[in-house]
Amino acid sequence: MKRYHVTTFGCQMNAHDSERIKGMLESIGLGEAAIPEDADVLVFNTCTIREKPDTRLAAYLGDAGARKRLDPDVVIAVGGCFAEAQRQRIFDLYPFVDVAFGPGSIPHLAEWVGAGGVGVTRGKFGTHEHFAGHLPVHRERRFQAWVQVSMGCNSKCAYCIVPAVRGREQSRRPADIVAEVTNLAADGVSEITLLGQNVNSWGRDLAPDIQTEFGELLRACDAVPGIERIRFTSPHPKDFRPPVISAIAECDSVCEQVHLPLQSGSARILKAMRRTYTPERYLALVDRLRDTIPDLALGTDIIVGFPGESEHDFEQTLDLVEQVRFDSAFTFIYSPRAGTEAAVMPDQVPEEAKHARLERLVEVVQRIAAERNAERIGTVEEVLVEGTSRTDSALVRGRTRRNTMVNFSGTADTGDLVDVLIESATSTTLRGRATSLVAV
Ligand code: 5AD
């Protein structure tokens, strides 16, 4: 039997696409190899959101190319966002690549790789825009699953390559989503994460007879028996409407956790980014979320060094972070992406200034995250067990409903829901001891 290996870069959407890629390859008779060296078919599911994943991919592909020189039968397939962005050049850049495909063409991968990995259609680039919801899937976790609700993005954020590579937004039909969630629950899944580039605009492009909105989808998923936890990522602040907020508050299984990308705290930079909200509107949304959803955990994404960002603009970002007090934040240095509006803007910020700002931002973000986590000490949190602690095998590891990692003493199996008394905290994890197993 031939074997495959998939290397995944990028976001949760890509991680989920990789599960489909694996399921697809297994359906045509390939087995999974634990390491790339043992595989006959090497797949790279790529990301191109910033320059860093592009350079990492180049190193991986360098190794794959060297392997192929020794063993010409090895099949190299490059999928995902980098492949789509470079579709005109991919076979020139990397002549040893056999198959390349965009994120919307996973359903066709089997045709190009060939049954059993034999009969590869070489030099083929595939772009078909399809949902992969009906495809076989190789899930990494028994009790957790991603569910794709839409693909593409209609926003025009000036820095972002995603609309160019993932296309216009298309919502998946509600009945298909709920059917997948129902099947997952029957298969033992208790936690789902709904995925879309902008989940909050989900539903608006559906045919009039099935048109609906994201809050209704949350309610429909909440009604599926066996689903204990529902998360979603990512919403755009501009589309966060009251019905979604009330659905989060009212649905027992929707977790008290929202990832709300801020990007910048400066009105001028937000405008140049084409985010279409002001810091005041963002703050008003945060207030409404916190007023309606008790104990809400808020995460965010922030970019430093967008073209034209002055010291004053950056300080406004720091101020906003202090005001909101996020539980967690992903922080990024602005990375120009060819083909985006911001890449050709004047006043690009020098590299040293971008790095210095990132350092200052990370310091504030981490201090606040540590303070927020310390506020949990003494509370009892419901933890979904994921395995043993990565640093101490005597401890059990899991996540709270607010999506914080917890290591705790006690005995529990993967997939159990356990009440844990929180005893200490860092900026990224909590520590505690089990008080009881939660009856499900
Ligand atoms: N440079 C830096 N960060 C970016 N992001 C998107 N595009 C870029 C870019 N060109 C960040 C945004 C987004 C997250 C997924 O990645 O913060 O929310």
Ligand code: SF4
């Ligand atoms: Fe995900 Fe964007 Fe990277 Fe594509 S480019 S994998 S959508 S983060």
